[in-house]
Each structure stands twice: as structure tokens, then as C-alpha cells.
Amino acid sequence: MNPTRPLFALGLSSMLAAGSLPCAVADEEVTPLEPSVGGPVFAGDAPDETHPWAVHDRNRPQPVRVEPGTFSSHDTPGVPPSDAIVLFDGTEESLANWESTRDDGQAPMEWELVDGALVTEPRTGNIRTKEHFGDVQLHLEWSAPEDVSGSGQGRANSGVFLMGRTEIQILDNYDNPTYADGFAGSLYGVNPPMANPLRPPGQWQSYDIIFRRPVFKDGVEVDPGYFTVFINGVLVQDHTPLEGGGGHMRRSEPREFAATGPLMLQDHGDKVRFRNIWVRPLPPRAVEGGTDGQLSLEATAAKRERIAAGIRAHADTLEGRAQMLRYLESLAYETHDDAMEKVDAMTAAEVESLQGLSDDELEQRKGQVRELERALHYLARFNALPEDYPARVAIDAIVEQQGWND
Numbered sequence: 472m473n474p475t476r477p478l479f480a481l482g483l484s485s486m487l488a489a490g491s492l493p494c495a496v497a498d499e500e501v502t503p504l505e506p507s508v509g510g511p512v513f514a515g516d517a518p519d520e521t522h523p524w525a526v527h528d529r530n531r532p533q534p535v536r537v538e539p540g541t542f543s544s545h546d547t548p549g550v551p552p553s554d555a556i557v558l559f560d561g562t563e564e565s566l567a568n569w570e571s572t573r574d575d576g577q578a579p580m581e582w583e584l585v586d587g588a589l590v591t592e593p594r595t596g597n598i599r600t601k602e603h604f605g606d607v608q609l610h611l612e613w614s615a616p617e618d619v620s621g622s623g624q625g626r627a628n629s630g631v632f633l634m635g636r637t638e639i640q641i642l643d644n645y646d647n648p649t650y651a652d653g654f655a656g657s658l659y660g661v662n663p664p665m666a667n668p669l670r671p672p673g674q675w676q677s678y679d680i681i682f683r684r685p686v687f688k689d690g691v692e693v694d695p696g697y698f699t700v701f702i703n704g705v706l707v708q709d710h711t712p713l714e715g716g717g718g719h720m721r722r723s724e725p726r727e728f729a730a731t732g733p734l735m736l737q738d739h740g741d742k743v744r745f746r747n748i749w750v751r752p753l754p755p756r757a758v759e760g761g762t763d764g765q766l767s768l769e770a771t772a773a774k775r776e777r778i779a780a781g782i783r784a785h786a787d788t789l790e791g792r793a794q795m796l797r798y799l800e801s802l803a804y805e806t807h808d809d810a811m812e813k814v815d816a817m818t819a820a821e822v823e824s825l826q827g828l829s830d831d832e833l834e835q836r837k838g839q840v841r842e843l844e845r846a847l848h849y850l851a852r853f854n855a856l857p858e859d860y861p862a863r864v865a866i867d868a869i870v871e872q873q874g875w876n877d
């Protein structure tokens with residue numbers, strides 16, 4: 472048999488021929504869930520040009536298990552989630568994760584460990600992590616002195632700088648007005664927080680920050696980068712664009728960031744305490760080569776090829792009808808010459824075995840026939856097999872002859 476190749480397969484082939492795709496690597500582990508838990512096969516909308524997975528795709532990897540941590544109380548810092556990189560946990564050892572920014576990290580760090588807290592030593596300079604990070608979820612807690620002094624920007628001013636260059640402000644604004652875009656929780660110089668949920672000085676404040684750095688391609692900004700920030704559980708920055716990252720006095724312009732940078736804490740001349748600092752690096756966005764979400768045409772095609780290769784590899788471990796159905800399933804992701812040849816042969820043999828049966832014998836196999844019918848119709852609906860695919864025509868004839876649609 473030599474069925475007409477479906478349209479979308481031609482699309483993939485021409486992209487491959489044009490050399491616009493990276494070489495497909497069969498590195499996709501595709502372990503399907505059983506339909507009883509993963510949902511029916513040949514059911515949800517198939518992969519398309521920008522979605523490499525079907526809707527409700529049972530082949531899609533399960534989310535990685537993370538043991539959640541605990542929330543902090545005033546007296547006790549919470550426990551980070553199991554996959555967090557702990558940067559400061561109140562111990563001497565975790566202090567070794569940090570260095571002074573002075574003399575390119577060679578000057579001694581003079582901030583101190585006091586009662587399990589990391590405390591600024593005013594006018595000794597900023598500190599930064601030795602390890603560098605890009606996009607992260609960040610948690611930190613800070614506390615202003617109970618004994619209030621100064622006003623405006625001069626009251627327990629510090630700040631956390633993502634990648635060492637863009638600041639989320641730390642400031643005791645509990646009862647302390649200042650310019651709005653320099654408030655606690657502001658993206659400093661760019662955007663004020665949406666609310667002021669600070670606790671009184673002396674109490675611990677929680678910052679939960681999701682940071683996405685800007686992404687440039689060939690010198691052009693394709694994603695401005697974003698901050699989402701919660702203070703004490705209250706949303707204060709909602710996917711706020713970086714606009715270059717902000718700064719003092721001057722409006723920042725979009726600019727390229729490095730891939731990673733240190734997390735930096737600011738010495739603004741005031742005493743501020745810190746505790747419970749951890750990060751979770753985030754997976755790449757679709758725009759920078761990530762493979763979840765809505766992808767580019769090229770990334771989708773490449774991902775679909777890897778998924779299809781994984782399904783074919785799994786099919787090769789099966790036998791009989793299960794193998795035939797698994798090969799059919801692979802066609803929803805990629806029309807592949809070897810897979811098509813196998814599907815042609817296996818479906819032809821299946822049809823032949825059915826055509827020799829009596830009505831009673833066919834009735835015994837009704838479930839199997841209708842399962843194959845569903846697969847062939849599904850693949851035709853999403854242009855992965857032609858409408859006049861021989862096995863489909865033959866199966867439709869059997870279904871009609873048996874009156875199963877009546």
C-alpha cells in the first residue's frame with residue numbers, strides 16, 4: 472500500500488529539507504499512562520503546529536514530585552521545599568555561600584551571623600552569592616530593627632538584586648511614606664508595589680519572588696523579563712515587565728542580561744536582618760528553547776519528532792494489536808516512513824483477519840474493531856492519515872455491515 476501522505480507530514484518534511492530544524496534526537500522518554508488513569512487514547516485534540524502534545528496526552532511526562540516545605544512563624548523560619556537550593560538557613564555553613572562584592576569578591580564579608588540571622592554591617596558593602604542563577608523562584612525573609620530610626624529611604628533600606636542588577640526594594644515602609652516606585656516590594660525605579668502589606672518593624676517579612684530575565688535574539692528583545700512578587704503572601708508585583716531592570720534617578724532601557732548572575736543583598740547603610748533564603752531555578756520559557764507551553768513552529772516540529780521516536784521505541788517492546796495501536800498513536804506526532812510501512816502492513820493484516828470472520832465471530836471482536844475504527848478516524852481528522860486510507864475504508868465497511876452505527 473502506498474497511501475497519500477497527509478498534509479502536515481509534508482509540512483514537517485519541507486521544514487526538515489530546508490534545514491531549519493535541529494537534528495531530531497530520540498531522547499524523549501515516553502511512558503504512557505494506562506487509559507484507566509491517563510484517559511482514553513485517540514480522544515483529545517492532536518498535536519498541532521505549536522503544541523507538541525495532544526490535549527490530555529497520556530504520554531506527557533508527570534510533574535516532578537517536590538516535597539513542600541512549611542511556612543514560617545515569627546519565631547521559627549519555615550522549611551524550604553525539597554528541591555530548593557538553600558542559600559542561608561541560619562548556619563555558619565550557609566554563610567559560606569556568600570561573599571562581599573568589594574574587590575571582586577576578595578574583600579572579607581563583614582555581615583554577621585547573629586542569633587541565626589544574617590545581619591548587614593552598614594557601610595561594608597553589598598554581599599552576593601558565590602553561585603550564579605538565571606530565572607528563579609526566590610524566597611527570603613527580612614526584618615527591620617524594632618528601634619525605628621530614619622525616614623523615607625533612610626529607614627531599614629536594603630534590597631535584593633536579581634542577577635546582581637535589578638532590585639526589589641527592601642525598606643521599612645510600615646508607617647513611613649516615600650516615593651512609590653522606591654517602596655518595599657517595588658521594582659525599584661520602575662513600578663510601585665500594588666499594596667503595602669508590611670508588618671511592623673521588628674517582625675519578619677516574607678518575600679516570594681518569581682524572576683524571569685529578559686530574552687534577546689540577535690540583539691532584539693523577544694521577552695522583556697518579568698517580576699512577580701508576594702510580600703507576606705500578598706501579591707504586589709503581577710508579572711511586571713523589567714523595562715531594562717530599573718535604577719536610581721534614570722529610566723532604564725531594555726538591555727540584554729547574561730545567562731546567570733549572583734543574587735545580591737544591598738548595604739544601604741542601615742541595619743537589616745535576613746533569614747530563610749532559598750531559590751528554585753526555573754525551566755526555560757518556550758521563547759528560549761523550553762519545550763512546554765506553546766512553542767515556535769521549529770521547536771514544536773522537533774519536539775514532536777522526539778515524542779514520536781519515543782512512542783515507536785515503546786511500540787517495539789509490544790506485540791500484536793497493542794503494537795499496531797501504539798504505532799498508529801505515533802502518527803499523531805510525526806508521519807515517519809518506517810512507522811507508516813509498519814502501520815500499512817499491520818492494519819492490512821488486521822483487516823484481512825477480520826474479513827474472514829462470520830457475523831457472530833465479528834460480534835465477539837466488536838470492541839477491538841471499534842477501537843481501531845476510532846484510531847483511524849482520529850488520525851484522519853487530524854490529517855495524519857488520508858480519509859481514504861485502505862484500512863479505514865475496510866473497517867468502516869465492516870461497521871456498516873454489522874449495523875453497529877444504527
Ligand code: MG
Binds near residue numbers: 629
Ligand atoms: Mg534599597
